[in-house]
Amino acid sequence: MQIFKVGGAVRDQLLGRPVKDIDWVVVGATPELMRSKGFRPVGDDFPVFLHPKTREEYALARTERKNGHGYGGFSFHASPDVTLEEDLLRRDLTVNAMAQAPDGSVIDPYGGRRDLEARILRHVSPAFTEDPLRVLRVARFAARYAYLGFRVAGETINLMRQLTESGELQHLTAERIWQEFSHALMEDNPEVFIEVLRECGALKSLLPEVDILFGVPQPEIHHPEIDTGAHILGVLQQCVRFAQPLNIRWACLLHDVGKGTTDPTQWPRHIAHETRGLALIKKINERFKVPNDCAQLALLVGEFHTHAHRALELRPTTLVKLLMKFDIMRRPQRFTDFIAASEMDARGRLGLEDRDYPQADYLRKAAEVMRTVDVQPLLEQGLQGAQLGQALNEARHQAIRTYVESHK
Numbered sequence: 001m002q003i004f005k006v007g008g009a010v011r012d013q014l015l016g017r018p019v020k021d022i023d024w025v026v027v028g029a030t031p032e033l034m035r036s037k038g039f040r041p042v043g044d045d046f047p048v049f050l051h052p053k054t055r056e057e058y059a060l061a062r063t064e065r066k067n068g069h070g071y072g073g074f075s076f077h078a079s080p081d082v083t084l085e086e087d088l089l090r091r092d093l094t095v096n097a098m099a100q101a102p103d104g105s106v107i108d109p110y111g112g113r114r115d116l117e118a119r120i121l122r123h124v125s126p127a128f129t130e131d132p133l134r135v136l137r138v139a140r141f142a143a144r145y146a147y148l149g150f151r152v153a154g155e156t157i158n159l160m161r162q163l164t165e166s167g168e169l170q171h172l173t174a175e176r177i178w179q180e181f182s183h184a185l186m187e188d189n190p191e192v193f194i195e196v197l198r199e200c201g202a203l204k205s206l207l208p209e210v211d212i213l214f215g216v217p218q219p220e221i222h223h224p225e226i227d228t229g230a231h232i233l234g235v236l237q238q239c240v241r242f243a244q245p246l247n248i249r250w251a252c253l254l255h256d257v258g259k260g261t262t263d264p265t266q267w268p269r270h271i272a273h274e275t276r277g278l279a280l281i282k283k284i285n286e287r288f289k290v291p292n293d294c295a296q297l298a299l300l301v302g303e304f305h306t307h308a309h310r311a312l313e314l315r316p317t318t319l320v321k322l323l324m325k326f327d328i329m330r331r332p333q334r335f336t337d338f339i340a341a342s343e344m345d346a347r348g349r350l351g352l353e354d355r356d357y358p359q360a361d362y363l364r365k366a367a368e369v370m371r372t373v374d375v376q377p378l379l380e381q382g383l384q385g386a387q388l389g390q391a392l393n394e395a396r397h398q399a400i401r402t403y404v405e406s407h408k
C-alpha cells in the first residue's frame with residue numbers, strides 16, 4: 001500500500017500558509033489491512049480511518065457515485081484497485097486535488113499548481129456537482145484566499161449556479177450550512193463569501209432575506225453607499241478590521257433584513273425596519289439551527305441598533321428600559337457585544353469608516369452607572385419583596401437621570 005498527503009495540507013503548504021489538519025489517502029489497501037495495522041475506522045459507512053497515534057485521517061482511495069439527494073445520497077466505491085488519480089478526480093477544486101508522496105514529490109494530474117499560481121479556484125470535473133456543499137466551500141475558499149488575489153473560475157461559477165438551480169442546496173442539513181457560514185464569516189474577507197454566493201444564486205436560495213437587500217436604497221445622507229447590500233458588506237469588513245467574534249459578525253449580517261420588507265413606495269426610508277426584521281431573523285436562526293449566543297445577539301442587534309445610534313438622545317426611561325432588556329446585571333458581555341455590533345454598523349458606511357462613535361462609550365458608562373446602584377442601603381431600610389424591587393428600580397432611574405443630565 002502507498003500513503004500520500006492530500007487536499008488542503010498540500011495546497012496550504014504550496015501557498016506558504018500554516019497547515020492545520022493533514023489528510024492522507026491510502027492506495028492499494030483494504031479495510032482489513034488498515035485494521036491489522038492498528039488504524040481505527042471512523043464510522044460504518046466511510047472508508048476513513050484514524051491513525052493509532054497521530055489521530056490524523058487516512059481515507060482509502062475511493063470513487064463516489066451519487067444515488068440520491070444531499071449528503072446521505074452517496075455510495076462509495078473503495079477498493080485496492082482505485083488509483084490515486086481516480087481519487088483526486090472526484091475532489092472539489094484543482095487546488096485541493098493534489099497529493100504529495102513520502103519523497104516530497106507532488107502528484108498533480110489536474111493542474112492544481114497551475115491554478116494556484118494563476119490564483120484560480122476551479123472545479124476538477126463534472127463530479128463537482130455530486131456534493132452541493134461545495135457551492136458553500138468554494139465561496140468560503142474565495143473569502144479565505146481573496147487577499148492573495150484568488151477568484152472563482154467562470155465555468156465553476158456556472159456549475160455552482162446549475163447546482164443551485166437544481167434545488168440541491170435545499171437538501172443540505174442545517175448543521176452543514178451553519179458550519180460553512182460560521183467559518184466563512186471568520187475569514188478575512190467574509191464579504192467575498194456573500195458576493196460569490198450571490199453571484200451563483202445560492203444566496204437567494206439559502207438566505208433570500210439578505211439577497212433581497214441588494215438593490216434596496218437607503219437615504220444618502222446617512223448611507224453614502226446607498227445600497228443596503230453594499231452596506232452589509234461594508235459592515236462585515238469593519239468586523240474584520242476590529243477582529244470581532246462570530247456572534248457579532250452574524251448579528252451584523254442580519255441586522256438590516258427588515259429593510260428588505262419596506263414597500264418600495266417608501267424608499268429610501270425604512271421606518272420600523274428594526275421590528276419588521278425580527279420575525280425574519282428568528283426564522284433564519286431556526287432554519288440554520290444557529291447556536292444561542294449568535295441567535296440571541298442577532299435578534300437584539302436587529303431590534304435595537306438604532307437605539308445605540310441615538311444613544312445620546314435617549315430619554316432616561318428609554319435608556320433604563322434598554323439596559324434592562326439586555327439584562328446587563330447578569331449578561332454584561334452581551335451588552336458589550338451589542339455596542340460593538342452597532343459600532344460596526346455605523347462604521348460600515350462608505351467614507352464614514354473612521355468617524356468617532358461616542359455612543360459606544362456613553363452606553364458602556366451608562367451600564368456601569370446602573371450596575372453600581374447599591375441595593376445595600378435599601379436592604380438596611382428594611383425593604384423587601386415588591387417594595388424592594390420598586391425602590392431599586394427608582395434608584396436606578398435616578399442614577400441614569402443624573403448620568404444623562406451630566407452629559408447635556
Ligand SMILES: Nc1ccn([C@@H]2O[C@H](COP(=O)(O)OP(=O)(O)OP(=O)(O)O)[C@@H](O)[C@H]2O)c(=O)n1
Nearest residue numbers: 007008009023090091092093096097131133134
Ligand atoms: N465536499 C468536499 C469536501 C472535501 N473534499 C476534499 O477533501 C479534502 C479535505 O477536506 P477538508 O478537510 O474539509 O478541507 P480542506 O481542503 O483541508 O480545507 P480546510 O483548510 O478548510 O480544512 C479537500 O481538500 C478536498 O480535496 C471535497 O472534494 N469535497
